[in-house]
Amino acid sequence: MSTILDYLGSDHRVCDNLFAASEEAVSKRNWEGASKLFGQFHHAMERHFAMEEQVLFPSFEAKTGNSLGPTRIMRAEHEQMRLLMQEMESAVSSHDGSIFLGMSETLNMLMQQHNLKEENMLYPMSDRALATERETLLRDMDTIDK
Numbered sequence: 001m002s003t004i005l006d007y008l009g010s011d012h013r014v015c016d017n018l019f020a021a022s023e024e025a026v027s028k029r030n031w032e033g034a035s036k037l038f039g040q041f042h043h044a045m046e047r048h049f050a051m052e053e054q055v056l057f058p059s060f061e062a063k064t065g066n067s068l069g070p071t072r073i074m075r076a077e078h079e080q081m082r083l084l085m086q087e088m089e090s091a092v093s094s095h096d097g098s099i100f101l102g103m104s105e106t107l108n109m110l111m112q113q114h115n116l117k118e119e120n121m122l123y124p125m126s127d128r129a130l131a132t133e134r135e136t137l138l139r140d141m142d143t144i145d146k
């Protein structure tokens with residue numbers, strides 16, 4: 001039985017690997033590969049955000065009675081990342097490598113800082129606060145569109 005930290009932490013690694021692969025394709029100007037890999041990365045990120053926003057955060061907020069704390073910051077950071085990913089998607093469509101790589105550097109920084117906050121703080125807090133319903137939560141997250 002895995003923990004929330006294991007489950008979502010390893011999903012961060014999946015997203016990171018797709019991100020690195022799409023960045024590499026862009027830097028080689030392999031636009032066909034870039035478009036495919038960036039599409040996979042974007043989808044994996046949206047799915048990850050959905051697992052957090054639709055399952056984990058509402059349960060955490062209900063359990064702790066706190067919807068103004070860490071989850072509010074995490075949701076706001078998801079929005080920032082969504083905007084960047086939208087712009088990166090158009091950079092891939094228009095084969096603009098320098099725009100893409102400029103934005104991917106910013107996204108990477110945001111993403112790493114965000115993931116560290118979740119892995120060091122929010123996920124361990126959630127594992128403690130939601131210990132009794134953890135199994136159901138993990139199952140609910142797993143059913144979100146792959």
Ligand SMILES: [Fe+2]
Nearest residue numbers: 052074078118
């Ligand atoms: Fe997140």
Ligand SMILES: [Fe+2]
Nearest residue numbers: 008048052118
């Ligand atoms: Fe996350």
